Amino acid sequence: MTIRVAMTVNGTEYARDVEPRLLLIHFIRDELGLTGSHWGCDTSNCGSCVVWLDAKPVKSCTLLAAMADGHAVRTVEGLERDGELDPVQQGFIECHGLQCGFCTPGMMMTARWLLDHHPDPDEAQIREAISGQICRCTGYENIVRSIRWAAEHPRNTP
Amino acid sequence: MVAHCPGRPNDAYMQVPAHVEYERATSVEHALSLLSRPETRVVAGGHSLIPMMKLRLAQPELLVDINGLAELAFVAKDGDQLRIGALARHADLLESAVAAECFPIFRDAERMVADPIVRLWGTVGGSLCQADPSEDLSAAFAAARAMAVIKTPDGQRTVPVREFHLGPYETVIGRGELLVEVRVPVRPGTGSAYQKVSRRVGDWSVAAAGAVLAINDGVMQEAGIGLTAVGAEHFVAAEAEEFLRGRAPDEESFSEAAKLAAEHCHPVADQRGPEDFKRHLVAELTARALRRAAARVSP
Numbered sequence: 469m470t471i472r473v474a475m476t477v478n479g480t481e482y483a484r485d486v487e488p489r490l491l492l493i494h495f496i497r498d499e500l501g502l503t504g505s506h507w508g509c510d511t512s513n514c515g516s517c518v519v520w521l522d523a524k525p526v527k528s529c530t531l532l533a534a535m536a537d538g539h540a541v542r543t544v545e546g547l548e549r550d551g552e553l554d555p556v557q558q559g560f561i562e563c564h565g566l567q568c569g570f571c572t573p574g575m576m577m578t579a580r581w582l583l584d585h586h587p588d589p590d591e592a593q594i595r596e597a598i599s600g601q602i603c604r605c606t607g608y609e610n611i612v613r614s615i616r617w618a619a620e621h622p623r624n625t626p
Numbered sequence: 627m628v629a630h631c632p633g634r635p636n637d638a639y640m641q642v643p644a645h646v647e648y649e650r651a652t653s654v655e656h657a658l659s660l661l662s663r664p665e666t667r668v669v670a671g672g673h674s675l676i677p678m679m680k681l682r683l684a685q686p687e688l689l690v691d692i693n694g695l696a697e698l699a700f701v702a703k704d705g706d707q708l709r710i711g712a713l714a715r716h717a718d719l720l721e722s723a724v725a726a727e728c729f730p731i732f733r734d735a736e737r738m739v740a741d742p743i744v745r746l747w748g749t750v751g752g753s754l755c756q757a758d759p760s761e762d763l764s765a766a767f768a769a770a771r772a773m774a775v776i777k778t779p780d781g782q783r784t785v786p787v788r789e790f791h792l793g794p795y796e797t798v799i800g801r802g803e804l805l806v807e808v809r810v811p812v813r814p815g816t817g818s819a820y821q822k823v824s825r826r827v828g829d830w831s832v833a834a835a836g837a838v839l840a841i842n843d844g845v846m847q848e849a850g851i852g853l854t855a856v857g858a859e860h861f862v863a864a865e866a867e868e869f870l871r872g873r874a875p876d877e878e879s880f881s882e883a884a885k886l887a888a889e890h891c892h893p894v895a896d897q898r899g900p901e902d903f904k905r906h907l908v909a910e911l912t913a914r915a916l917r918r919a920a921a922r923v924s925p
Contacts, residue, residue: 469647471648488645488689489644489646491642510641510680512673512677512744513828515741524746526743526746526747530673531676531747532648532672532676532689534648535669535672535691535693537650599827600743600744600827601741601743
């Protein structure tokens, strides 16, 4: 049995007939082919799968695609604008905020949300914001620096 | 337990829930009628239910999504009650100034529920209805003597949170019923606090204790003590509460109450620690919560 699920992802409308049990992360990756969002622990612990649902980050392995029907999703592919990287993405480049890169898309989606609400976060606020996400390479130091870099280099245009 | 993942090599497997139907509730009445069907579960945040469905620990036939019921998403003070809608997110309760003013115990507890992303989605009602013995709000609401408001096909009923849980993962909510709200009585001269020890950010409690004290004329008129993850009946330290009632809020009373709380709970040894360690935590955290609650009583 399938149901019709329609949602806007990074500004583009998509509709698919899917099983109600399909998880949002698999809808994004396997149905839409947007493989920037990573499917990690499958238990809502690691945060690799974080995307935005409407204006809030969510662990997309713990949400049914059906629950996002009619809503707007933003993934890591939707961070750049007009070919220009988001300051968060640039920060991860400048500060070497990734090694294997698996946690990176989720980290960046959470970082963008943090900076939209707290444009000048201190280290403690950054660490708190990403505390539901796991990185096994960096020891978090460079991720924190990357997000600070983004805070110090906001995009010029609104 | 695992399903083949379409579009992937044959050796790639993933956890998926079993087949399930999905409906969106458009009103509380609509939700109640959908919930009249057997093997139906409410989904809101889904952060406990969906992982359980992946593991086949839960296998509902129908999910009723109540995320659209905005009328259940509120935290507000109404006369002498703090009212919290079942669909209020953990982040809403954490950030509520009015809740923090009358019951800082909830802010204390919410700061340590899961992680910031999960708190944006997980709901207060979902936490209570999941009835996990390690869940923090159950003990906090029990300490505050909160009431659960349940819509039924015939109207509604109100159940003390202290009678809401029948056991692990089991509540008094019946078929065709929906928890819609939690009401916490606000008394003058009240102070409250919650103290938790967990192994790392986002983890369940090893043990936790919440205290709500109503102090008048230098005497504890009422004391509520909630315990998390240590097998306390109804999440409550009843003997310690009984002991405190009518006494002065001093160190001697608090340490005796802490001892009683540790004696009368039933922790089980698991990967989070042995039984004696958990009893030690209960005593220490109860004493700390009582001290902090007393210090927070506004004159």
